[in-house]
Amino acid sequence: xxxxxxxxxxxxxxxxxxxxxxxxxxxxxxxxEPLSPTLxxxxxxxxxxxxxxxxxxAKHIIKIDGKSGLxxxxxxxxxxxxxxxxxxxxxxxxxxxxxxxxxFFFFSFDKKCTTKExxxxxxxxxxxxxxxxITLRCMVQFIGREAKYSGVFDSIVTIYREEGILGxxxxxxxxxxxxxxxxxxxxxxxxxxxxxxxxDSTSHTGEIKNCSQAVTGFFASxxxxxxxxxSNLMAVNNCGLAxxxxxxxxxxxxxxxxxxxxxxxxxxxxxxxxxxxxxPAGKTYAVEQKRFF
Numbered sequence: 001x002x003x004x005x006x007x008x009x010x011x012x013x014x015x016x017x018x019x020x021x022x023x024x025x026x027x028x029x030x031x032x033e034p035l036s037p038t039l040x041x042x043x044x045x046x047x048x049x050x051x052x053x054x055x056x057x058a059k060h061i062i063k064i065d066g067k068s069g070l071x072x073x074x075x076x077x078x079x080x081x082x083x084x085x086x087x088x089x090x091x092x093x094x095x096x097x098x099x100x101x102x103x104f105f106f107f108s109f110d111k112k113c114t115t116k117e118x119x120x121x122x123x124x125x126x127x128x129x130x131x132x133x134i135t136l137r138c139m140v141q142f143i144g145r146e147a148k149y150s151g152v153f154d155s156i157v158t159i160y161r162e163e164g165i166l167g168x169x170x171x172x173x174x175x176x177x178x179x180x181x182x183x184x185x186x187x188x189x190x191x192x193x194x195x196x197x198x199x200d201s202t203s204h205t206g207e208i209k210n211c212s213q214a215v216t217g218f219f220a221s222x223x224x225x226x227x228x229x230x231s232n233l234m235a236v237n238n239c240g241l242a243x244x245x246x247x248x249x250x251x252x253x254x255x256x257x258x259x260x261x262x263x264x265x266x267x268x269x270x271x272x273x274x275x276x277x278x279x280p281a282g283k284t285y286a287v288e289q290k291r292f293f
Contacts, residue, residue: 011081011085015077019071023072023073024054024061024274026140027140027142027143028274029229029232029270030249036285038052049278050277072139076132076152076155077132077135079128080132087120089120092117095116095119114183122179129168129169131152133168133169137239138155143241143243144243171232171233171235174255174259177227178228179224182217182224185224186217186220190212225268225269229270230255230259233262247291
């Protein structure tokens, strides 16, 4: 219990600190570009037209909504993080207790350990997804200046009244698929690197293995980013907000159509980077609608 409480407190602190970053990323994912491209320099020093980065976008939000505007959707996100940590920990404890009763112990990476972690993460994701949907919709309201989702309880009532139970799980399938693929890719790569590329006889072996885990985690998140993008877009699609309706998004019947449309438009990595953002090829910026076509 003490470990879980510590994880909740640490996770909540990191959530608060990272929330402005997620907020801006979600707006970029939807396609909202409130600031015109400017002439700047890329990482190699060449002059190019660039889209506003993280700090310019943050200044724009502060100018409109104040500093507190950077924390829209924070409350449901904290709820999701807290509940998710508790569920994840509890599911792992149940699986461990069952493992002890059977007399099996696994102290290193194998597919059974990864499967247990996958089950725990999936359970946490499914249970907390309604709060994730509310978080995203609170954020996307910035585009149309709506106030439809003003609180956790009111948002729950609104979603249930307009969309029923399924509305709370919009975008769940691609999110689950992305989480599962990311976990397996990360653990498999780390296992092969730690087993075949790192000499256990060298000093600082533990630090090197931890570093390899972090690197493979980053690589896995890059590979599975399209699932995150599609999930977030489906969570706000056709929900009555300007950011989920044309011209920002077509009304997608399911997530596969969303994936196909983004792939055709070359937007599968939209929002993946908030620094050195280059203009999308073959697109024209519409000043009034604050997006590219």
